[in-house]
Amino acid sequence: MSLPEQQSLESAYVMGTFARKPVEFASGRGMTLVDAEGREYLDFLSGIGCDCLGHCPPALVGALDAQAGRLIHVSNYFYIEHRGEVARHLSDLLSRYAPEGEDGPWKTFFTNSGAESNECALKLARLHARRRAQAEGGPDVPAPYHVVTVDASFHGRTMMTLAATAQAKFHVDFAPMPDGFLDVPRNDVAALEALFAAHGPEICAVMLECVQGESGVHPLTPEFLAAARRLTREHGALLICDEVQCGIFRTGRPFGFQHFGIVPDVVSMAKGIAGGFPAGACAARAEVADLFAPGDHGTTFGGSCLAVAAAQAVLDELDAGGYEQRVAEVGAYLRERLAALPRVHDVRGLGLMVGCDLAEDAPSAPEVVSAALERGFVLNATGPRTLRFLPPLICERAHVDALVEALAAIV
Numbered sequence: 001m002s003l004p005e006q007q008s009l010e011s012a013y014v015m016g017t018f019a020r021k022p023v024e025f026a027s028g029r030g031m032t033l034v035d036a037e038g039r040e041y042l043d044f045l046s047g048i049g050c051d052c053l054g055h056c057p058p059a060l061v062g063a064l065d066a067q068a069g070r071l072i073h074v075s076n077y078f079y080i081e082h083r084g085e086v087a088r089h090l091s092d093l094l095s096r097y098a099p100e101g102e103d104g105p106w107k108t109f110f111t112n113s114g115a116e117s118n119e120c121a122l123k124l125a126r127l128h129a130r131r132r133a134q135a136e137g138g139p140d141v142p143a144p145y146h147v148v149t150v151d152a153s154f155h156g157r158t159m160m161t162l163a164a165t166a167q168a169k170f171h172v173d174f175a176p177m178p179d180g181f182l183d184v185p186r187n188d189v190a191a192l193e194a195l196f197a198a199h200g201p202e203i204c205a206v207m208l209e210c211v212q213g214e215s216g217v218h219p220l221t222p223e224f225l226a227a228a229r230r231l232t233r234e235h236g237a238l239l240i241c242d243e244v245q246c247g248i249f250r251t252g253r254p255f256g257f258q259h260f261g262i263v264p265d266v267v268s269m270a271k272g273i274a275g276g277f278p279a280g281a282c283a284a285r286a287e288v289a290d291l292f293a294p295g296d297h298g299t300t301f302g303g304s305c306l307a308v309a310a311a312q313a314v315l316d317e318l319d320a321g322g323y324e325q326r327v328a329e330v331g332a333y334l335r336e337r338l339a340a341l342p343r344v345h346d347v348r349g350l351g352l353m354v355g356c357d358l359a360e361d362a363p364s365a366p367e368v369v370s371a372a373l374e375r376g377f378v379l380n381a382t383g384p385r386t387l388r389f390l391p392p393l394i395c396e397r398a399h400v401d402a403l404v405e406a407l408a409a410i411v
């Protein structure tokens with residue numbers, strides 16, 4: 001079927017929640033995508049940070065193929081292969097770089113997406129606050145339930161995670177939002193302290209992305225993160241790190257928080273965890289995780305046979321393949337090359353999670369994305385003047401060179 005035919009079918013039968021680019025991708029291998037007419041593209045978006053081993057990596061394809069031929073789904077009522085191994089591997093990865101005494105173990109609830117992982121984290125924070133309040137004041141005492149989030153954050157599209165997303169533009173048409181969220185300006189330690197001074201007894205958690213993704217790649221400062229860790233501890237609240245975008249080796253460490261000298265209580269993840277197969281997870285330190293009893297939370301598909309087989313293949317490959325070093329090196333090279341381009345400024349990020357702003361006299365970011373697509377590069381704009389780069393973690397210097405050459409011509 002031709003692209004115009006696909007476009008007319010989708011406009012008739014698919015909800016128009018995405019303004020799609022005029023290309024139909026048909027296959028891919030490594031960093032390369034191939035469209036329905038056989039044209040090749042270098043992919044610097046990787047399905048919004050999911051295809052961390054590139055397209056159709058043999059380890060992932062082999063694991064899915066083998067698992068699909070054995071068993072696809074049986075529900076969470078039963079034990080299956082891989083689930084326990086993946087949860088143990090996540091616990092090991094979460095414990096890496098942690099000081100003694102804060103190094104786990106962690107327990108995981110498997111989900112299908114980032115929003116679901118955050119929903120799980122938010123429920124856990126409320127349950128934790130309720131159990132603490134009950135232990136101190138009896139069964140009917142009210143529990144704190146407010147969650148502090150950071151301006152320009154993004155936590156998902158369910159009603160609860162949308163309310164956690166501190167960006168008014170996402171709320172306007174869907175009001176009223178679920179109650180219970182307090183926003184604080186990004187990296188403003190004094191404002192965070194003032195919020196806790198005014199509302200401390202009402203707060204059950206702080207939820208944040210150590211590197212904000214959807215707002216255009218903005219790392220939080222170590223001071224702000226240290227304050228969030230200190231204040232949550234002082235008030236018996238939880239620190240939740242949303243690692244949906246910055247987790248799973250994206251920043252050159254298994255998790256983004258590991259660059260900042262903090263250890264959270266709860267970590268949500270998704271995107272890269274199964275290399276593009278839909279999967280997510282919410283992990284919590286064991287004493288928090290153990291608050292969930294059978295029936296408190298659930299999912300039909302989360303942690304299915306295929307999802308955990310895929311996650312095991314991807315995590316094994318990332319962990320054994322030297323990706324921490326490789327991602328750090330190529331990421332630094334990408335930032336250096338971008339910063340040397342004319343009309344490009346404020347290049348920022350960690351590892352292969354990179355953003356930059358375009359000068360006022362440059363084409364707009366959406367125009368750059370369209371021009372790049374015509375030249376065979378898949379990019380992403382998060383705002384009118386902001387580009388974001390989330391290539392597969394197999395990205396090499398030569399790919400960066402090709403990208404920068406194309407950008408130089410466009411910008």
Ligand SMILES: Cc1ncc(COP(=O)(O)O)c(C=O)c1O
Binds near residue numbers: 154213
């Ligand atoms: C930091 C963060 N949290 C949550 C989400 C929501 O993830 P999903 O789209 O898988 O529900 C995203 C998606 O981009 C994200 O970047």
